[in-house]
Amino acid sequence: MSRMLETHQATYARSGEPVFEPVDLALDAGQALIVLGPNGCGKTTLLRMLAGILRPWQGKIIRHCQPAFLGHLPAFKGDLSCRENLAFQRRFHGGAGLDESRALARVGLAGLGLRPARTLSAGQKRRLGLAGLLVAPGSLWLLDEPYASLDDSGSELVDHLLTEHLAGGGAVALSAHQRKPAIAVDPVRLELKAAEMLP
Amino acid sequence: MIVRSMSALIERDLRLAIRHGGESLMPLIFLFSVIILIPLGVGPGPNLLAAIAPGMIWVAALLASLLALENLFRPDLDDGTLEQWWIGDCPAGALVVARLFSHWLITAVPVIVFAPLAAQMLYLPAEALGVLVLSLLLGTPILSLVGGLAAALTLGTNRGSVLLSILVFPLIVPVLIFATGAVSAAADGLSARAHLGLLGALLILAITLVPLATSAALRLNIE
Numbered sequence: 001m002s003r004m005l006e007t008h009q010a011t012y013a014r015s016g017e018p019v020f021e022p023v024d025l026a027l028d029a030g031q032a033l034i035v036l037g038p039n040g041c042g043k044t045t046l047l048r049m050l051a052g053i054l055r056p057w058q059g060k061i062i063r064h065c066q067p068a069f070l071g072h073l074p075a076f077k078g079d080l081s082c083r084e085n086l087a088f089q090r091r092f093h094g095g096a097g098l099d100e101s102r103a104l105a106r107v108g109l110a111g112l113g114l115r116p117a118r119t120l121s122a123g124q125k126r127r128l129g130l131a132g133l134l135v136a137p138g139s140l141w142l143l144d145e146p147y148a149s150l151d152d153s154g155s156e157l158v159d160h161l162l163t164e165h166l167a168g169g170g171a172v173a174l175s176a177h178q179r180k181p182a183i184a185v186d187p188v189r190l191e192l193k194a195a196e197m198l199p
Numbered sequence: 200m201i202v203r204s205m206s207a208l209i210e211r212d213l214r215l216a217i218r219h220g221g222e223s224l225m226p227l228i229f230l231f232s233v234i235i236l237i238p239l240g241v242g243p244g245p246n247l248l249a250a251i252a253p254g255m256i257w258v259a260a261l262l263a264s265l266l267a268l269e270n271l272f273r274p275d276l277d278d279g280t281l282e283q284w285w286i287g288d289c290p291a292g293a294l295v296v297a298r299l300f301s302h303w304l305i306t307a308v309p310v311i312v313f314a315p316l317a318a319q320m321l322y323l324p325a326e327a328l329g330v331l332v333l334s335l336l337l338g339t340p341i342l343s344l345v346g347g348l349a350a351a352l353t354l355g356t357n358r359g360s361v362l363l364s365i366l367v368f369p370l371i372v373p374v375l376i377f378a379t380g381a382v383s384a385a386a387d388g389l390s391a392r393a394h395l396g397l398l399g400a401l402l403i404l405a406i407t408l409v410p411l412a413t414s415a416a417l418r419l420n421i422e
Contacts, residue, residue, distance in 0.1 A: 014422075053285045054422055069286050073279025077211070079218050084211075091207035093287050094200050138286075 010059035018195040037192035043175040068138025078118025093136040143174040204289040205297035212301035226263030245322040252321035253382035291414040307339035330385035351416035
C-alpha cells in the first residue's frame, strides 16, 4: 500500500492563536479518514490545510499525490454552463479523469450540460462539484461536508463515489456532520480538538 | 502542465468576458466619452487639443484599467475558484500572470486599438500615432500589473476600491509621465526613445516583481 498523505504535529494558527491541537496522521491508498468534532473546532481549516490552501503554522504536511478539494463554496462560475465548467476544471488540473458528459451522467445531471451553473439548485450544485472531482486527476479527495444539502439519493451517490474511488486506489479525507459515510472500508476516525485558548 | 493551467484560465476569463460583454466595451465607452467631452469643456482649438491629447488619452486608459480592478480577484474569492489556485502543481504566481494577461487583453487592448482614432479626433500629429500606440503597448501592462497587486492587497477589505485607488495612483505616476512625455516628444518631432526605454524598464521591473508579491498578497487574503 502506498502512502498518500502524512502529517507530523501539524497545526494551524489564526493571528498567533492555534486553532486545533497538533494532528498526526498517515493515510494510505484505499483508506478513508473522517474528521469529527464540534462546530468551530477547525475541521474545514484542517482540510484546507491538507489541500495546501493554508500553510501549517507548525509541523509538516507531506503529500505524495495530487489532492482535490471540495469545500463549501461551489468553485465554479455561474455564468458558464455545467459542461464548460467541467471542461475548465479538467484542463486546469491537468485532468485525465472522466470526460464531461460521462461525469455529469455519473452524478445524475445528464442532460443539464448546457444549463448555466447558476440556474442549478443547491443540491445540483453539490452534484456538479462532485462531477468536478471525477474529471480532475486528484487521487486524494478532501471533502468538506460532502453530504450538505444533498437528498437521500445524493448522499447514496456520495457513498458510491467514495467506495469506487477507494477501490480504485484513491484516498479520502472528509468531514461529516449529520450523516456518516456508509462505505465498504471502515474509515479512520480523527477526533479534532479545539486548541485551549491561552488565558 | 503550467502552460496548460494558464491557458485554461485565460480561455475561461475571455469566455466570461465575452458572455458579460460590458467588460471590454466599458473602457472604450470611457475613452470616447472623455475624448468627446474634453473639446466641449476646453474649446475646439486644434493647437490646444493637440497639446493635451497624449495626457487625455493616457488618463482615459489609466482610469479604464482602474475601473475593472475591483473585479480582478473578488468574484473568484467569493465563488471559491481562487483557493483552487493553490491546489496542484501549478505555482500561483503563474496563474496571477495568466489572470493579469487576460485583464490586459480585456481592458487595455480595445483602448490600444482605438487610441489612434481618438488621437485623430484631438488633432494629434500623425507622426506621433506610432509612438502613442507603442507607449500604450509598453505602459498598459504596467497598469494591469500594479493594479493587480493593489487589488490583491485590498481583497480582504470590504469596498476596498477607495484604498485601491490610493495605493495605485502614486505607483503609476512615473508611467504616466514617461508615456505622455514620449508622445509629446514625438508630436514635437523629437526622439521618444529615452522615454520609451524607461517605460520598457518599468515594465520589466513590474513583470519580475509583481507576480510574486501578488500571489503572496492573495494567499494572505484567503487564509
